[in-house]
Amino acid sequence: MQEFDLVVIGGGPAGIAAATTASNHNLDVLLIDERSTLGGQIYKRVGPGFEVKNSIKLGADYLRGEVLIKSLTKSNAEVMLETTVLSVEDSQVIVVTADNKYESIKYKKLLITPGAYDRPVVFPGWTLPGVITAGAAQSLVKTQRVLPGSKIFFAGSGPLALAFPAQLSKMGANIVGIIEAAPRPGLVKSFRIAKSLRGNLDLIRDAFFYQFHLVKSRIRIKYGRIIVSANGTDRLESITYARVDKNWRPISGTEKTVPADTLCIGYGFFPSVELFKILNCEMSYDESRGGTVVQLDEWGSTSLPNVFGAGDGTGVSGSYVAILNGQIAALRIAYELDKISEKTLFSLSKSIRKEVNLRKKFQKAINHAYAVKSGIYQLASSETIICRCESIPLKDLLPIIESTSDFSVVKAYSRCGMGLCQGRNCQRQVSALIAAKHGLDLGKIPGTTPRFPAKPVLLGQIADSSIRDEKYFIDEQ
Ligand SMILES: Cc1cc2nc3c(=O)[nH]c(=O)nc-3n(C[C@H](O)[C@H](O)[C@H](O)COP(=O)(O)OP(=O)(O)OC[C@H]3O[C@@H](n4cnc5c(N)ncnc54)[C@H](O)[C@@H]3O)c2cc1C
The missing domain is CATH 3.50.50.60 (FAD/NAD(P)-binding domain)
Known part of the structure; x- marks a missing residue:
């Protein structure tokens, strides 16, 4: 070995x-x-x-x-x-x-x-072909030089809600709209960000160029809006978004529908x-x-x-x-x-640590300005699929969640989280439902307990073919 x-x-x-x-x-x-x-x-x-x-x-x-x-x-x-x-x-x-x-x-x-x-976000229509994560869109462009669609709508939050569409647009993508769930940063938040600029000018320069490109291309970011549904029969045909309250809950009566063949979702990681x-x-x-x-x-x-x-x-x-x-x-x-030596360790790490602290200060200010709110977990309707690997809709999970605050019990009763993604897509959503139902803190709800294998693998890749047990094998003639 x-x-x-x-x-x-x-x-x-x-x-x-x-x-x-x-x-x-x-x-x-x-x-x-x-x-x-x-x-x-x-x-x-x-x-x-x-x-x-x-x-x-x-x-x-x-x-x-x-x-x-x-x-x-x-x-x-x-x-x-x-x-x-x-x-x-x-x-x-x-x-x-x-x-x-x-x-x-x-x-x-x-x-x-x-x-x-990418943070999975569950809303009606999120499993329709044409709805992809922003990271997937980015991978298509970066590795294959392929645009994900011809009418791309972007829904997300945070600095990457600016960066992703600008990057796609630079590649020639037709961006038909961008919505950001957080409000446009006001004076207090802008001041906090400005105070942490030292050591982060490269990031500000990048943000400026992205913003400049969007303005030049006449693509506007609409703040304080969230995705409500992706609509279509066999694939995405349009998207609906709405204004949000301070907890990112959609405000009824403010919905707008826009035709699109691709919806990129980017609410963080x-x-x-x-x-x-x-x-x-x-x-x-x-x-x-x-x-x-x-x-x-x-x-x-x-x-x-x-x-x-x-x-x-x-x-x-x-x-x-x-x-x-x-x-x-x-x-x-x-x-x-x-x-x-210890001396070398401290002398070499000192300047790195100084830079980390400046970077983290900026990151903190950004996180504060674009903090994810609980409304992001409340977009599903009763028919919405929550566990996409096992095709389990919200209505099948609600009765189980009524009687338990334990994600593994929900999993055992419904198969939610047992599929290929092992809960990477659905676990947080289910935990948020449990937290809301039982008045608990989301962070206190135990998540999945991953075991070998950490990533999906074919049995043939891990089976030891030298071990033969005749009762389990059928020899081909
Ligand atoms: C989808 C997405 C899009 C992003 N886009 C931007 C952007 O446009 N601009 C920006 O500034 N930042 C972006 N970020 C953030 C940026 O990519 C990260 O901050 C940065 O890449 C973090 O570096 P890292 O080394 O921690 O992780 P990564 O860069 O994610 O590298 C982790 C590596 O670990 C490998 N790996 C994971 N698990 C295993 C395993 N079990 N076995 C073997 N290999 C494994 C992965 O293949 C990957 O190559 C994006 C992040 C994501 C997730």
Whole structure:
């Protein structure tokens, strides 16, 4: 079995920065990612078969990613792509590799940087073809250079509600409307954001260019509106939105319907916490960073010895914080493995920490301005499918929720959360219904308890074909 000083799970900004830093301090490093290219979500590369002739044309994020990936390639870190981590146990990560091999890899230290995924939002029609998450639309454009539709409506909240449609529009997409659930930032919120600008001018510059592009293209953002329904028979034909009250509940009588063939949903992200949960790390709840998050100390260390976390998978804080926290965790790991002295650890991490603090201050101001409100969990009608893997509508869940405040009981009685996504799409929605019904705090409702395998895998990939038990096998003649 192979053994490394450090195994990094995730090849996004956090994982790449950490693996590079650790390798440059003479650690034996392996970085694993399930995708075919490095870069994670924000620095996603174009897909196999494409040739990039002029990377400048692909925008600033692409170039930033290129620099980061080059620094990793120059280091001695090993990289395993198209390799999915299914679990972690006994200081080993269990993976399925690109050539369908089921392997265990031993580590002295583990850094988990799995990133985040789009917040699923449940409303009538959300499962119609033509309704996609903003991240999916972004992936189509970034990796395949394909636009998701010809009349695209965008519903979301936060800075990415500005960035996504602007990025799509720059690619030639026809954006027919943008709604933002939060109100336009007033004086107090704008002042708070302005106070945290130091160290974040690059983000403001990006926001300015996105805004400028939208204004130039005559695309207006309508504030204080939320998606109410996606309408159509076999696929999306139109969308309906409405004004919201201060808790993001639609105000009856203010609905408007707009023809569209694509609806992009972008109300933020949830951290991918499955591996931390499998390991039994201490978790907590912070809605502003995506909900369930792993508890870390100032070095990125979890409650378990030798297990660290960084990036959006530990609480959504953006790519800059992901890079910096990845570096801090790598330095700490180098120190714990006697590769650098305590003095070097503190001197190298000091300036990084200073930058993290400035970035976090800005992030906090943004989170405050665009905080998700409870109305986002109240958009479904009784016929709306809540668990899309198992096709379970709200009306089938309500009687169960009446009598229990435990998500696993709802799951056991209804199969909600037992499908391919293992509750990633429906669990928060069900927990919010439970919280509302029983007057509980959403953060206090225990979520799913992920087990091996953390990601869906074919049985054939993990079965050991050398073990034969005649009563279970039928030999083909
Ligand atoms: C859908 C989406 C769109 C975004 N768009 C923007 C944007 O336009 N602008 C912006 O500034 N920020 C954007 N962000 C935020 C930005 O992408 C993140 O802040 C940043 O990528 C976080 O870096 P990370 O390294 O923590 O995670 P990621 O970049 O998400 O990288 C995590 C990596 O871990 C891998 N991974 C996860 N689980 C496993 C496993 N079990 N086995 C193997 N590999 C695994 C994934 O394949 C991925 O490559 C977006 C985020 C998301 C989720």
